[in-house]
Amino acid sequence: MIMARFIRAVQRTLRLPPLQRSSKTLIHGLQLPSLQSHNATSKFIFQTRSYQNSFEILKSPFESNVLRILRNEIEYLTEDGPPNQPPRIFNSFTVEDHPGQQWVTLRSKFREKEDIKIDVTMFDGCIFIPKLDDDFNENDITGQELRPHISLLVDISKGEDCDMLEFVCSAWPDSLEIQKVFIYRHGRLLPRPWLGPGFKSLDYKLQNALCEFLEERGVNDELSVFLHEYMMNKDRTELIQWLRNVKSFVEK
Structure with missing residues (x-):
């Protein structure tokens, strides 16, 4: 019961x-x-x-195709030649990367008084030069050598309240060239400052002296080679991250 x-x-x-x-x-x-x-x-x-x-089934055919291509590109870039961890030190310079931006910063000290700061762009141009070949044709790009270009702004100061000596430079794969040299007046911003003559128009001896001035501070051809290797790696890193950001947006 x-x-x-x-x-x-x-x-x-x-x-x-x-x-x-x-x-x-x-x-x-x-x-x-x-x-x-x-x-x-x-x-x-x-x-x-x-x-x-298989959430992509709910996507349109166009979105599914974009996602497929993005996944393939990311897989190829990360497996074929994955980016390396960028170095933080080069000779006397510390390297400050700026993820997602098109530049990096290098800092160093020279002796006790001088602070050196270098702002470096990613690749911002290139030139083609002829290869050493008897059959060279100026209209045939395959017969020419590509030389990518990087821009540098080198600031040398001797204290926070002092003027700065600035160098505008071009970094090629195996050499560094000075384009401009001028004084940045601390606390005196002129609307249209005169930046001095073109470097190539200076007396040849003065050109050599200024090149030696930078070389003594580590701004030389060796630095140019390092920067090109660094930017090749950064360019691949930024591309992979950009592809991932686009993929993430399309997936939402």
């Missing part, structure tokens, strides 16, 4: 159809899930997993 009243109480509480309220569905007072509810749960889990694994 006690068991019968207990079963009826459980039936009223769960409000199940008569077929599912038999004592066969009870084991020690616990109701077993029906086959129908088990199948429904399994179907839901399968559908959820299928959606997670």
Whole structure:
């Protein structure tokens, strides 16, 4: 009698159809899930997993194609030649990368008084020069050598309140060239300052003296070679991150 009243109480509480309220569905007072509810749960889990694994099905054909191409590009770039961890030191310089930006900063000290700061762009141009070949054709790019260009702004100061000597330089794959030299007047901003003559128009001896001035401070051909290697790596790093950002946007 006690068991019968207990079963009826459980039936009223769960409000199940008569077929599912038999004592066969009870084991020690616990109701077993029906086959129908088990199948429904399994179907839901399968559908959820299928959606997670192939959510692109809900995308338009154009979006799915973009995502496929982006994934292939990212996979190719990361497996074929993955970027290296950028160095933070080069000779006397510390290197400050700026992720997502088109420049880096190098800092150094020379002796006790001078602070050197170099702002360096990523590749901002190139030239083609002829290869040493008797069959050279100036209209045939394949017969020419590509020389990418990097711009440098070298600031040399002797204290926070002092004027700065600035060099505008071009860094080629194997050499460094000075383009301009001028004094940046601290606290005196002129609307149209005169930046001095073109470097190539200076007396040849003065050109050599200024080149030696920079070389003594580590701004030389060796630095130019390092910067080209560094920017090649940064260019690949930024490209991969850009592809990932575009992919993330399309996936939303």
